[in-house]
Amino acid sequence: MPTQTEEFLRSHPRDIGVEDVDLLKTTVERLAACAQSCTACADACLGESEVAELVACVRLNLDCADVCSAAERVLTRRTDADPELQRSLLETAILYTQACARECERHGGRHEHCRLCADRCRLAEDSCRQFLLQVQEQQR
Amino acid sequence: MPTQTEEFLRSHPRDIGVEDVDLLKTTVERLAACAQSCTACADACLGESEVAELVACVRLNLDCADVCSAAERVLTRRTDADPELQRSLLETAILYTQACARECERHGGRHEHCRLCADRCRLAEDSCRQFLLQVQEQQR
Amino acid sequence: MPTQTEEFLRSHPRDIGVEDVDLLKTTVERLAACAQSCTACADACLGESEVAELVACVRLNLDCADVCSAAERVLTRRTDADPELQRSLLETAILYTQACARECERHGGRHEHCRLCADRCRLAEDSCRQFLLQVQEQQR
Amino acid sequence: MPTQTEEFLRSHPRDIGVEDVDLLKTTVERLAACAQSCTACADACLGESEVAELVACVRLNLDCADVCSAAERVLTRRTDADPELQRSLLETAILYTQACARECERHGGRHEHCRLCADRCRLAEDSCRQFLLQVQEQQR
Numbered sequence: 001m002p003t004q005t006e007e008f009l010r011s012h013p014r015d016i017g018v019e020d021v022d023l024l025k026t027t028v029e030r031l032a033a034c035a036q037s038c039t040a041c042a043d044a045c046l047g048e049s050e051v052a053e054l055v056a057c058v059r060l061n062l063d064c065a066d067v068c069s070a071a072e073r074v075l076t077r078r079t080d081a082d083p084e085l086q087r088s089l090l091e092t093a094i095l096y097t098q099a100c101a102r103e104c105e106r107h108g109g110r111h112e113h114c115r116l117c118a119d120r121c122r123l124a125e126d127s128c129r130q131f132l133l134q135v136q137e138q139q140r
Numbered sequence: 141m142p143t144q145t146e147e148f149l150r151s152h153p154r155d156i157g158v159e160d161v162d163l164l165k166t167t168v169e170r171l172a173a174c175a176q177s178c179t180a181c182a183d184a185c186l187g188e189s190e191v192a193e194l195v196a197c198v199r200l201n202l203d204c205a206d207v208c209s210a211a212e213r214v215l216t217r218r219t220d221a222d223p224e225l226q227r228s229l230l231e232t233a234i235l236y237t238q239a240c241a242r243e244c245e246r247h248g249g250r251h252e253h254c255r256l257c258a259d260r261c262r263l264a265e266d267s268c269r270q271f272l273l274q275v276q277e278q279q280r
Numbered sequence: 281m282p283t284q285t286e287e288f289l290r291s292h293p294r295d296i297g298v299e300d301v302d303l304l305k306t307t308v309e310r311l312a313a314c315a316q317s318c319t320a321c322a323d324a325c326l327g328e329s330e331v332a333e334l335v336a337c338v339r340l341n342l343d344c345a346d347v348c349s350a351a352e353r354v355l356t357r358r359t360d361a362d363p364e365l366q367r368s369l370l371e372t373a374i375l376y377t378q379a380c381a382r383e384c385e386r387h388g389g390r391h392e393h394c395r396l397c398a399d400r401c402r403l404a405e406d407s408c409r410q411f412l413l414q415v416q417e418q419q420r
Numbered sequence: 421m422p423t424q425t426e427e428f429l430r431s432h433p434r435d436i437g438v439e440d441v442d443l444l445k446t447t448v449e450r451l452a453a454c455a456q457s458c459t460a461c462a463d464a465c466l467g468e469s470e471v472a473e474l475v476a477c478v479r480l481n482l483d484c485a486d487v488c489s490a491a492e493r494v495l496t497r498r499t500d501a502d503p504e505l506q507r508s509l510l511e512t513a514i515l516y517t518q519a520c521a522r523e524c525e526r527h528g529g530r531h532e533h534c535r536l537c538a539d540r541c542r543l544a545e546d547s548c549r550q551f552l553l554q555v556q557e558q559q560r
Contacts, residue, residue, distance in 0.1 A: 195359065195360070196359075196360050199357060199359050199360055202353075202357065203353075203354045203357065203365070206349075206350040206353045206354055207350055207354065207369070209346075209350070210346040210347055210349070210350040213342075213343075213346050214343045214346055214347065217339060217342065217343065219335065219336075219339050220335070220336050220339055222379065224375065225343070225375055225376060225379055228371060228372040228375045229347070229372050229376075231368060231371075231372075232368040232369050232371070232372045235364065235365055235368045236365060236369075239362065239365055
């Protein structure tokens with residue numbers, strides 16, 4: 001069964017400018033899942049009694065949520081999509097998801113929400129890296 | 141298998157202030173799906189040759205995406221969740237998803253992206269109405 | 281000298297649906313200032329050594345920033361602006377700015393960023409209340 | 421008189437990690453002004469009778485608003501600010517503001533909102549370039 005993201009990409013009236021629709025779909029969905037995870041992890045960290053030890057985690061969660069939400073919105077838009085702009089945004093999303101994953105992994109043994117969030121960040125990072133390769137090939 | 145939203149809600153260190161976790165989970169997920177649908181529908185409308193007839197639809201899509209994204213983030217946060225604040229935000233989300241669904245339904249026969257988006261708006265509206273009832277009961 | 285917001289409102293090609301452009305301008309600008317203040321206050325709270333006592337403040341700051349950002353964007357859009365939708369969003373913004381102001385005021389004596397943020401919340405709340413009255417009159 | 425942004429930066433409890441507070445202040449304020457301008461310009465374009473000729477402009481406006489809002493939020497946060505992450509986000513913001521300015525400049529002669537928006541994009545781009553230089557020097 002096609003996902004919502006796939007249905008929208010297939011109903012777009014123009015050439016959406018990608019060869020691998022499935023990769024774009026997965027990237028958008030993982031960015032959305034990562035943004036939500038980071039929002040949830042920041043809030044759960046605030047609810048922990050040792051919140052003072054989780055300050056760097058909350059801060060990166062908030063940044064990563066903002067960057068991934070922006071990337072999700074921009075990559076969802078396919079009218080006149082510009083490879084150079086997408087490339088830069090993907091590179092930025094890779095750095096934020098990677099940094100947030102690393103910080104969450106430090107607390108994953110004690111906090112389930114950090115473990116879950118690290119997983120979502122790594123999935124988003126991985127898809128962004130693959131989609132970046134595709135975008136770079138288009139630019140050649 | 142539990143969804144990501146459910147896993148995060150269950151890993152929260154505090155009382156998340158809801159009796160029906162499943163209803164909260166569905167509401168948050170449908171708000172996220174609605175926000176993404178509205179972003180995609182606005183962009184697809186911009187790609188249509190008769191974009192001039194879809195201006196009201198694009199405008200409502202953009203508003204509904206912003207309102208549902210804010211509601212998704214706020215309802216995801218469960219530390220010290222305030223019923224009165226949630227109630228007002230849910231009422232606002234209901235009005236925006238309803239108005240956007242109505243406009244999209246007008247174009248659903250001709251544009252598959254409008255039909256899909258109307259469906260997502262209706263699902264979000266429906267869950268917000270149910271969750272609103274639960275929040276109102278908590279306030280009594 | 282007119283502000284940026286005023287220049288944009290005056291350059292809009294359609295009837296922007298308000299009698300008091302100055303009130304709309306002030307409301308949008310104060311919502312933007314409040315959103316930024318709440319983002320800054322949340323981060324400054326995270327940097328305080330007694331962050332554990334500021335958890336409720338951070339949480340309300342994050343919510344208020346999201347609600348005010350959404351309201352700022354929606355009220356900036358004047359094409360086919362709907363009074364009923366604006367009314368509900370203003371009511372929600374009033375509740376969030378009021379709640380955030382109250383919490384920030386509790387810490388304003390010790391933390392300058394909380395005092396500054398409370399001021400910005402109160403200014404946004406006040407303008408939203410005035411603009412709400414104007415929107416309600418239009419609906420009659 | 422200090423601006424709101426400056427007051428918040430000066431009230432931060434930790435080392436905010438920049439030498440030139442004034443440059444950071446200007447960058448954050450211009451990103452906020454650019455985000456608001458892009459939201460307003462997209463809406464004004466939708467209100468124009470020849471909206472079909474402004475589709476690329478609306479699309480870039482929406483992207484630039486999302487990227488600049490995310491950058492404004494992230495750069496406002498000064499707790500444990502990471503130079504490498506800021507660098508990448510600034511590079512992305514430079515590309516989006518530059519692309520949006522170029523497109524708006526094409527319509528600036530006929531549409532005042534496009535002319536105003538191009539100016540705001542160029543100001544944001546210019547400050548991001550200057551702040552990027554400072555961040556790069558910190559990394560050495």
